Amino acid sequence: MTQVYINGARDEANVRDHDSLDVSVQELIRAAAEARNNAYCPYSNFAVGAAIRTSDGTIYTGCNIENGAYAASICAERTAAVKALSEGKREFIACAVVAQQEKGFTTPCGVCRQFLSEFAINGKDIPLYAAKPTNLPLRVLCTSVLQLLPNSFSFLNGK
Amino acid sequence: MTQVYINGARDEANVRDHDSLDVSVQELIRAAAEARNNAYCPYSNFAVGAAIRTSDGTIYTGCNIENGAYAASICAERTAAVKALSEGKREFIACAVVAQQEKGFTTPCGVCRQFLSEFAINGKDIPLYAAKPTNLPLRVLCTSVLQLLPNSFSFLNGK
Amino acid sequence: MTQVYINGARDEANVRDHDSLDVSVQELIRAAAEARNNAYCPYSNFAVGAAIRTSDGTIYTGCNIENGAYAASICAERTAAVKALSEGKREFIACAVVAQQEKGFTTPCGVCRQFLSEFAINGKDIPLYAAKPTNLPLRVLCTSVLQLLPNSFSFLNGK
Amino acid sequence: MTQVYINGARDEANVRDHDSLDVSVQELIRAAAEARNNAYCPYSNFAVGAAIRTSDGTIYTGCNIENGAYAASICAERTAAVKALSEGKREFIACAVVAQQEKGFTTPCGVCRQFLSEFAINGKDIPLYAAKPTNLPLRVLCTSVLQLLPNSFSFLNGK
């Protein structure tokens, strides 16, 4: 298949134009982009924002918080998730991630995929949208937590 | 020195009676105890609550969120911290941790000590209070992030 | 498509009979099964073994090492990987994971997928074999690190 | 007390001259310094080496292995530890860490302190030596895992 590149993103079936997305998704992406401004990333200088909408419609946002001991760093997606979870919200409707890489989209790292997958069980996958904050026309990678973590490991699947 | 045990806690200089603490600290401990109710801990069944007060007086709370892949779990203290940090609050005035162990106090694990120490730099140590939710009379271990992580490693100290 | 279940594993295209695999893969799976005996897993009682073959033919093995603070736990796959890496071996030819779940295969968690993907760059994907130690006839899930972490995030892809 | 600085290290009671240490400790420090050469640290460019001696006299070495997703990084101390543990060695006699910071010593991060403390239970503390590879005369910080993680949290202390 012929691939068209728009702003460094392959224009595949799962990459869509921002304006074609549901307004609730556009709102989530906007929230993630705004949360990105609070990133604490003195080591990588790579700011990431995330937003999660829970089943009651609330949006919880997060940014990456790095640490001098790299292993203790926490990503934007997990920050947003623990905010929701600590408020008792365990049903995630959608997740958005925003960061600026020249090539490709910034998707959740494996740690975050693992963390989020705990709440994507019983057939409740979580749609995930990865976007860049500045490149226009804005393109969005539309995927999901379980698509990003196929054959996922789970104790709940039967230890 | 002769040690007196009260509710399984050594009655040392740094273990004090709850009612003798500043009311702002009592409020912080209460917030941590309440946040503990939202803990997601199906693997350990060990619920922990935490609360952090930032320099503007706001209290941010957290609980532990476990994961089937243990390494992806996030503790109560870090949950509270990333909530504050993602709202742009980086000055932590005090931290409280509440959990129920029969013996001893539940102090932050090394991961959390490392995470919090990043924001205890430049001589700004963070007082830390560890309490049990139910044992009465309530006793509180009064310590600090830097006391719990002596000789801490930091890139900021000169790489 | 009609799915046949053998020992709790879906008999799909990527699930193969152990005896049909290359002998070098069978040797790797055997090494992983043996390493599993050293697992330190007092919290989950879920032992996992792993083995990685590097480009010079050497096999490095690992098991899971848990910690009272769950977040500090290290999985079998990462144990095997750091052993190889700390000996200067960065080219991974294949990886095997062995654990006993009734249903399904135990695949690497997201943290391990992320860790391994760092060394699966530049088109060098790492074949990954997940097997159960005891169920006979032995079936093996044949996949790869990049298949398990699609659309992976990487600074090296262009920050 | 008057503090003398030698090569950026405070000359305190627990900082000693390398040549005054037991030869078995000198050997451990040398092993850590050598292991440091295999560090994979493209993100921080900060190489660390570690070595652990187990009760049978064997030395296991490690270096830091970083990851594009910082949280998935593994330090030198944990690398050395999982090597020993996966070989069935759970009794650690001593640990050495070597890195080059201008000021101060590079001590284990909180994650590693937590990881190591799991094997420092029942009164078996683990002596820990932090040294710089090049500054001469070589000075060594002599401490221990439990000194670096006071009031440590443990399920094993009574959940």
Ligand SMILES: [Zn+2]
């Ligand atoms: Zn992440």
Ligand SMILES: [Zn+2]
């Ligand atoms: Zn913790």
Ligand SMILES: [Zn+2]
């Ligand atoms: Zn893993």
Ligand SMILES: [Zn+2]
């Ligand atoms: Zn460390």
